[in-house]
Amino acid sequence: MNNYDFDQIAVEMKGITQKFGSLVANDNIDLTVHKGEVHALLGENGAGKTTLVNSLYGLYHPTSGDIFINGEKVVMDTPNVAIGHGIGMVHQHFMLIKPFTVVENIILGKETHKHGVLDMERATKEVMELSERYGLTIDPTACIQDITVGMQQRVEILKTLYRGADILILDEPTAVLTPQEILDLIKIINNLTDQGKTIIIITHKLKEIKDVADFCTIIRRGKKIDTVKVADVSESDLASMMVGREVSFKVDKEESEPGDIVLEVNDLHVKDNRDIPAVEGLSLKVRRGEILGIAGVDGNGQNELVDALTGIRKAESGEVLVNGNNILGLNPRGILDHKVSTIPQDRQKRGLVLEYSIAENIIIENYKKAPFSRKGWLNFPAIREYARKLVKEFDVRPDDENYISGSLSGGNQQKVIIAREISNNPDLLIAVQPTRGLDVGAIEYVHKALVAQRDKGKAVLLISLELDEVINVSDRIGVIYEGKIVGEVKAEGADENEIGLMMAGGSNS
Amino acid sequence: MLLESIAFLLGTTLMYATPLIYTSLGGTISENSGVVNIGLEGIMFMGAFIGAAIGYYTHSGWIGFLAAGVVGGLFGLLHAVACISFTADQVVSGIAINFLGPGFALLLSRLMFDGAAMTLPLPLDEKISRPLNGLFPQNSFFDVILNRYSTVYLAFFLVLVVWFVLYKTKLGLRIRSVGEHPEAAATLGIDVYKIRYMSVIASGVFAGFGGAAVSVAIVSQFRITLISGQGFIALAAMIFGKWKPQGAMWACLLFGFAQAIVVFMPRTGIEVSSQLLSMLPYILTLILLVVFVGKSVAPSADGKIYEKN
Numbered sequence: 001m002n003n004y005d006f007d008q009i010a011v012e013m014k015g016i017t018q019k020f021g022s023l024v025a026n027d028n029i030d031l032t033v034h035k036g037e038v039h040a041l042l043g044e045n046g047a048g049k050t051t052l053v054n055s056l057y058g059l060y061h062p063t064s065g066d067i068f069i070n071g072e073k074v075v076m077d078t079p080n081v082a083i084g085h086g087i088g089m090v091h092q093h094f095m096l097i098k099p100f101t102v103v104e105n106i107i108l109g110k111e112t113h114k115h116g117v118l119d120m121e122r123a124t125k126e127v128m129e130l131s132e133r134y135g136l137t138i139d140p141t142a143c144i145q146d147i148t149v150g151m152q153q154r155v156e157i158l159k160t161l162y163r164g165a166d167i168l169i170l171d172e173p174t175a176v177l178t179p180q181e182i183l184d185l186i187k188i189i190n191n192l193t194d195q196g197k198t199i200i201i202i203t204h205k206l207k208e209i210k211d212v213a214d215f216c217t218i219i220r221r222g223k224k225i226d227t228v229k230v231a232d233v234s235e236s237d238l239a240s241m242m243v244g245r246e247v248s249f250k251v252d253k254e255e256s257e258p259g260d261i262v263l264e265v266n267d268l269h270v271k272d273n274r275d276i277p278a279v280e281g282l283s284l285k286v287r288r289g290e291i292l293g294i295a296g297v298d299g300n301g302q303n304e305l306v307d308a309l310t311g312i313r314k315a316e317s318g319e320v321l322v323n324g325n326n327i328l329g330l331n332p333r334g335i336l337d338h339k340v341s342t343i344p345q346d347r348q349k350r351g352l353v354l355e356y357s358i359a360e361n362i363i364i365e366n367y368k369k370a371p372f373s374r375k376g377w378l379n380f381p382a383i384r385e386y387a388r389k390l391v392k393e394f395d396v397r398p399d400d401e402n403y404i405s406g407s408l409s410g411g412n413q414q415k416v417i418i419a420r421e422i423s424n425n426p427d428l429l430i431a432v433q434p435t436r437g438l439d440v441g442a443i444e445y446v447h448k449a450l451v452a453q454r455d456k457g458k459a460v461l462l463i464s465l466e467l468d469e470v471i472n473v474s475d476r477i478g479v480i481y482e483g484k485i486v487g488e489v490k491a492e493g494a495d496e497n498e499i500g501l502m503m504a505g506g507s508n509s
Numbered sequence: 510m511l512l513e514s515i516a517f518l519l520g521t522t523l524m525y526a527t528p529l530i531y532t533s534l535g536g537t538i539s540e541n542s543g544v545v546n547i548g549l550e551g552i553m554f555m556g557a558f559i560g561a562a563i564g565y566y567t568h569s570g571w572i573g574f575l576a577a578g579v580v581g582g583l584f585g586l587l588h589a590v591a592c593i594s595f596t597a598d599q600v601v602s603g604i605a606i607n608f609l610g611p612g613f614a615l616l617l618s619r620l621m622f623d624g625a626a627m628t629l630p631l632p633l634d635e636k637i638s639r640p641l642n643g644l645f646p647q648n649s650f651f652d653v654i655l656n657r658y659s660t661v662y663l664a665f666f667l668v669l670v671v672w673f674v675l676y677k678t679k680l681g682l683r684i685r686s687v688g689e690h691p692e693a694a695a696t697l698g699i700d701v702y703k704i705r706y707m708s709v710i711a712s713g714v715f716a717g718f719g720g721a722a723v724s725v726a727i728v729s730q731f732r733i734t735l736i737s738g739q740g741f742i743a744l745a746a747m748i749f750g751k752w753k754p755q756g757a758m759w760a761c762l763l764f765g766f767a768q769a770i771v772v773f774m775p776r777t778g779i780e781v782s783s784q785l786l787s788m789l790p791y792i793l794t795l796i797l798l799v800v801f802v803g804k805s806v807a808p809s810a811d812g813k814i815y816e817k818n
Contacts, residue, residue: 080698095693097686098809108686109697111679118679159697 004037004214009071010167010198011056016065018051025051026062027222033167033215035070038189038199040213040230042206042242044439045409048222049202050092053169056200057089058082069167088160089169094152098145102138103127106159130161135191150181157188167198174208175437178298178465186212204242204439206235218242243441253451256475259288261321262428262459263309268318270304270483277316278304280483286428291450291460293474293491295467297503301483302463303345306432309461310342311335322428336365341426343417345433347410351417354406358396359387361405362420394419395445411442418449429453430461435469447473467496467503481505516653517776518769523654523661526758526765528553528722530664532743533750533757534671535715539585540752541675542708543688544592545812547603549716550740551610552584556720558614561628561731562621570637570725574660574718581717582710584610589709593702596814607740615733630730637726658726660718667715671754684708688808691815701815716740738791745794749801752808760797767793 011033018026025048033039041049054060056067058076067074069085076082079089096105103124112123124140131138136154144152153173160168170189174182189199189212203209209216209230216233218225218241225241240246263286270279279301286292296302307313309320311332320328322338330338344350352361363372363383371382387401396408396415405413414434421429431450435443450473454460464470470477474491479502487502489495532549539546556577564573584606591602615626622628637658645652675681683704686694691701723739724731742764749763750756767790774781 079696083698089696091696095690095696097689097693099689100682100686104682108682108694109699111682113679116678116680118677118682 004034004193004198006034008035009033010035010069011200012068012071013052013056014066014068016052016055016062016067018048018055018060019063024222026055028065029219029222029224031217031224032227033198033200035198036193036196037214038193038201038212040209040216041200041202041219042204042209042216042238043219044204044242044441045411047219047242049219050171051222052219053089053171053200053202056082057087057169083163083165086164086166087169088157088163088165088167090153090156090160090171090173092172092175094156096144096152096155099143101141101143102147102151102155103140105144105155106162110163127158127162130158134158134161134188134195136161136188148181149176150178150184153177153181153185154188157192166196167200168192170199170201172202172204172437174203174205179467180297182208206238206440209238210235220244239440242439251447251451251472254455256290256454258290258475259457260323261285261287262323263461264319264321265309266319266321268305268308268320269316270301270308270313271316272304278483279308279315282318282480282484284478284485286459286461288427288459289454289457290475291454291462291473293470293477294461294463294480294485295470295477295499295503296465296480298465300480302432302465302480304483305480306342306345306430306463309335309430310340310344333365336424339425339427341421341424341429343414343421343429343431343434345436347413347417348406352405352413354404356405357402358391358405358408358416359384359401361416362387362390362401362423365420365424390419390423411438411445414438414442414446418446422449422453426458428459428461430463432463433465434462435464435466443469467499471496471499479503512650513653514773514777516650518766518773520654520657521769521772522762522765523657524727524765525768526761527658527661527664528719528727528739529743529746529761529764530668530758531719531722532716532740533747533761534664534667534754535581535585535712535719536744536747537750537752537754537757538671538675538684538708538715539712540747540811541688541808542684542705543691543808543810543813543815544589544705544709544712545599545603546585546588546709546712546716547600547741547744548584548588548606548610549603549712549719549744550736550738551607552581552713552716553610553720553723553740553743554736555584555610555614556581556717557724557735558618558628558720558731559717560721561631561724561729562617564631564635564721564725565629565730568632568635570631570635573631573725574637574721577717577721578714579717581720582714584717585710585713586706588713589706592814593705593709596816599812599814611733614731618731626733628724628731631725633729636729660722660726664722665758668754668758675754680704685808687815688810691810695817702817705815716743719743742790742794745798748807749797751806752811763797764790764793 009032013031016026016029029052043049055062058079058081067076074085106127107123112119127140136158138151138154173185193199213230215227216230217227265282265284268279268282272278304313308315311330315328319326322340327335327338348354367373371379373379384401391399391401394415396412434446450460462474471491471494477489477491477494478485479487479499532553536546536549559580560573560577563576564570588602588606591597592599618626637660639656639658641656683699687701687704695701723735746760746764747757749760771786771789774786
């Protein structure tokens with residue numbers, strides 16, 4: 001931080017307006033970014049942040065407004081024009097070719113070659129020089145499919161640097177990273193600005209803005225609200241500017257009153273896709289009226305645990321009792337019938353059929369039952385009426401049950417899933433990363449919904465990689481490490497460092 | 510006797526594998542760029558006719574062979590226009606070409622050869638040459654295996670060329686990138702349409718060669734039963750060979766060997782129904798596809814429509 005030079009303006013966007021038909025995605029937005037600064041663009045999903053940077057990168061053409069790069073007015077016709085002016089963009093969904101090596105991905109489109117024959121030796125050398133200069137650790141000959149998400153992101157950053165980028169746009173760079181990888185990324189960003197690079201970072205995670213950004217421009221519903229110096233504002237200031245109202249981070253909840261045991265897992269063993277043990281002798285209990293949070297670093301058996309609990313994956317051995325009945329070995333529908341509902345981690349792959357309407361997704365678990373179908377025929381009036389009720393109740397926007405689910409924003413997709421799962425009236429609700437990729441408004445909503453379930457006397461199992469979330473929402477916290485629960489603490493007054501140590505495999509004593 | 514049999518089997522394997530190799534190389538190029546081309550069967554059919562007909566009229570098997578490549582390329586262009594520019598379904602377009610190729614070839618054959626569904630045969634000395642003829646004593650072990658038409662050697666040379674282009678050159682990197690993730694390639698300034706056009710046209714050229722490699726080398730005329738599924742077998746070989754030129758080559762040799770057994774069995778005196786025997790390459794295709802298709806991995810964007818913004 002604080003490497004910026006007030007006299008040199010790297011990017012200036014003046015009066016950018018972008019209309020798509022009748023929708024105004026950007027309304028007269030100004031943005032000034034100085035050379036060497038980290039400038040955050042903050043806004044809820046759909047506020048218009050990505051639209052704004054897409055016009056900077058030449059992917060969209062603004063209806064009106066001008067763009068100046070280093071003082072020179074530029075018409076960004078295509079990404080190639082932007083690249084030519086030293087702008088690089090790291091997309092939220094990585095643009096990497098999985099079977100290609102790291103170096104091949106970086107040089108693609110600007111290959112080092114002799115008469116058309118690739119010169120991989122020179123390419124590797126050039127890439128490694130960049131890698132060392134900016135502290136972007138990579139394995140040049142590894143294939144993308146075999147490296148971590150964090151390294152994939154470093155490859156994306158190197159792709160822009162290899163093309164000579166001085167201004168880097170990072171679109172939601174932390175959405176897919178583990179806490180450790182986020183720390184690494186922050187170091188990288190500091191390295192880049194130390195060497196004179198300018199960074200524009202799109203995010204809705206306030207903590208990261210405080211950690212890394214110098215300035216922050218807040219966008220709400222397509223309009224610029226303000227540009228602030230990050231050091232002068234608090235996280236809650238940023239949040240209320242973003243949402244337009246006060247937001248509570250603290251989840252308000254009463255002391256829990258645990259009742260009977262709903263879920264009991266004993267000595268569960270599950271293997272992963274590569275046939276390697278992932279869950280190794282895991283045991284836990286969740287009672288009525290309490291939320292058990294599972295904290296842990298990604299890849300410690302969380303996915304396999306959830307898959308086994310929901311019947312997607314076969315367990316090797318162990319016991320899973322729901323209200324005293326063993327559900328291990330049942331198929332997903334059989335488990336649903338035991339009043340277990342799940343908010344899956346990947347809402348687009350497992351939570352929803354994106355091509356289906358909201359109404360179809362809402363009855364997808366119950367379409368066989370009356371009144372939704374009779375004798376194999378779907379009863380659409382009844383389906384729509386039921387969906388309309390839930391859409392209203394759970395405040396899904398737009399409030400049209402025939403809307404295609406894939407066109408909803410992430411937060412509204414999650415609301416559809418929550419509406420479906422909660423309306424099943426489960427005894428056990430399993431929520432996996434329920435707020436992944438959501439903005440603060442939506443996060444608050446999801447957290448309240450989980451606590452409301454608890455207060456109704458349901459058992460809730462929350463599995464999340466966000467430690468803050470686990471601590472704030474849960475009543476008890478179990479730490480998962482290498483497929484086992486290695487420690488358990490009360491959430492109230494929990495010590496983040498102690499939990500962090502257990503997550504990393506340190507002892508609990 | 511044993512040595513003679515081995516030599517015969519190996520030599521015949523090379524002969525029958527050759528047309529398959531050309532066509533499967535075409536499929537490999539096209540599918541690595543992300544375009545499925547099941548029209549290769551129809552293009553091969555057309556190539557067989559053009560090779561024999563042009564060869565007959567120009568008195569040169571080689572000119573016929575090259576002409577077959579050109580016409581094959583035109584059919585490839587047709588497939589490219591349909592699937593790339595007009596984003597048609599690639600399988601549907603391929604099926605259309607499989608009807609169009611044979612139909613067109615037959616029509617031209619009837620027009621050019623007095624209503625016959627076959628061309629007039631090329632004289633032996635106008636066929637593709639055998640450059641190694643006379644190098645080994647006639648009918649010796651190596652003569653039987655290696656004394657082949659030039660198209661055989663060219664096919665193996667092209668395997669090397671296609672492998673080199675795909676894996677060692679800038680163009681190859683780009684071809685594979687648009688077959689894996691066209692959006693990513695496009696963000697790096699690569700013209701996805703251009704690369705795919707080139708690749709699909711090349712696949713047509715290769716399938717045209719494949720057809721002509723039957724009609725002006727293995728035999729010396731075009732008949733309607735000449736290709737009968739070899740284009741599809743070549744596609745199966747490409748899949749069995751994991752979309753790689755060298756893999757496809759080995760698979761083609763395996764199919765060629767099956768064909769060689771079909772020809773060899775009657776010589777052994779063992780009585781096997783000839784109808785059953787001639788099913789062998791097709792049954793082998795089925796078995797290999799059933800067993801291996803699930804396991805091999807096609808380029809990610811293979812067969813998927815890509816549209817520019």
